[in-house]
Amino acid sequence: MSVAMQTATAPALEVRNLTTTFETSSGHVIAVNNVGFNVMPGEVMGLVGESGSGKSVTLRSIMRLIHAPGKVSGSVRWQGDDLLAMPERQLRKVRGGEIAMIFQEPMTALNPVLPIGIQIEENLAAHTALDRRQRAARALELMDMVGIPEAARRLKSYPHQFSGGMRQRAMIAIALASNPKLLLADEPTTALDVTIQDQILKLILDLRDRLSMGVVLVTHDLGVVAATCDRMAVMYAGRIVETGRVADVFAQPHHAYTRGLLGSVPRSGAQRTMLLSIEGTPPSLSAIPKGCAFSPRCSFATDACREAAPALEPIAPDRLVACFHHQQVAASGVSA
């Protein structure tokens, strides 16, 4: 889809064996289990899954935002350097400067007592050599870029004076202030209504094209994935169960969970059939079933599935699946 995909050789972000655990009073919780994926420059990577599947924790682990008692292991290579092993000083240059992050709920992610303009300029002060006047000019430019009307006046406004959509735009303006090369977006549109959601996604894609940055988009909305992502990774109970190019995965899911997800949303243009729902509920992260975590809810499950967890293995170019019976799943198609 993007030019970068065909020509790029090295991925910008390489996540390997990322595991995040929390010691809580109710036990050992594995929120992210051995997760790995790549993001090419200029590529939009969708991270999909139900609530509690570990998508957001994955993003926060990449940015080292996990608070104690959480523990993160594995490696996150950003242009060759491991973010997880990097000294604090070097990490500060990468955070905000090269990798930016936007959050699900812009009201809580913006500082309530500082005007938006100040918050944009702050990022510029931390990562650029611009002087005060240039920062003010750049802040205005960013507000225009993300489509906030009357930008000059709105720079002086506080977050609570903005609407939800405007807040998310402001959040994006702050995140993009220093021209990052990768944007981590944690459900950026979940808190917004559908029309605003569409505008924000278009904005992110437009900025991706203009600034040629990679994007990791965390969402539980398959419609969003179809509309915006180049590749996708499906997460279930802390693990990635399937990855591939969006078109390929949508055309022929190889994991029963992906199949269930795709079957549960209506598709335009397709023949109207009954929507599927996945029986049961996702497991608690402190009590993940033995073997494949999805096996209790899976109609393809056999004894092998309940014994050992299948590894994430390549089945086609740029396509990985963690399922013993992926051929059967693929053969059964999306609709029941």
Added chain:
Amino acid sequence: MTIALETTATPKRRWRIAKLPGTLVLGGVILPASLVIAFFPNLFAPYDPTVFDYNALLAPPSAAHLMGTDSFGRDVLSRVLYAYTIDLQIAVFATLGPFILGTILGALVGYAGGFAEALLGRVVDAIITFPFLVLVIAIVAVLGPGLMNMYIAVGVVGWVFYARLVAAEVKVQKRLDYADAGRAMGYTHFRIIFRHLLPNSITPAIVYLMTDMALAILLGSSLGYLGLGAQPPAAEWGVQIADGKNYMTTAWWISVFPGIAIVVTGLGFSLLGDGLAELLRTKK
């Protein structure tokens, strides 16, 4: 478009006096009035507060001396007015130091958590185990009487209350998304603490500061009364009350009027603090 937005934005800004908490209004009248007297006592006082008048010893309130005179013939009204300078100075100096020190330490400790937090907790416990006044008197007794030593004594003890308030608040704030967003933006700890967390955490400390100023006036007067604070012949309410204590039955006015001044000023600070707390609460 501009006009429509303007009308929705302005009413929040323009507070109406009637909508403000009554306590805030009353405190807001008493305090500025006190400050004016404190800065310009010479404009209001009819006499020099330290000049003796042997023709009017222990004179009861009259047209010439509205609050009477003391045992040296000094005009009580003039002394009460001049005392505003010292007592408000005590209110500010005895609280500002602990406020600044406690707030900074509290912010750092609340952010760091862990060992620093446990240590602060123990230090706070150790200090509040002693009654505040007793501890301050003990320190002043060691350092010697006088205003400067009183400020030091109050500073040593007073910061813990601010530190505890701010640390607790910062501890809550640092877990919120905007703090993580600041980290994700690559800001330094210093910037996150003082630029982002502190402005969001300082409100309870400011409200407490107002109350603390009232307490500081009481403390200053108490120490003055005990001869450990302001020294005679300085006009200070506590000193004045001590001056009059031997004449309570014959010349009550020497002690009663400074007493009233203490109550009114202390009340002014307390009301302002309460009003401020109410205002900030309803705004949230």
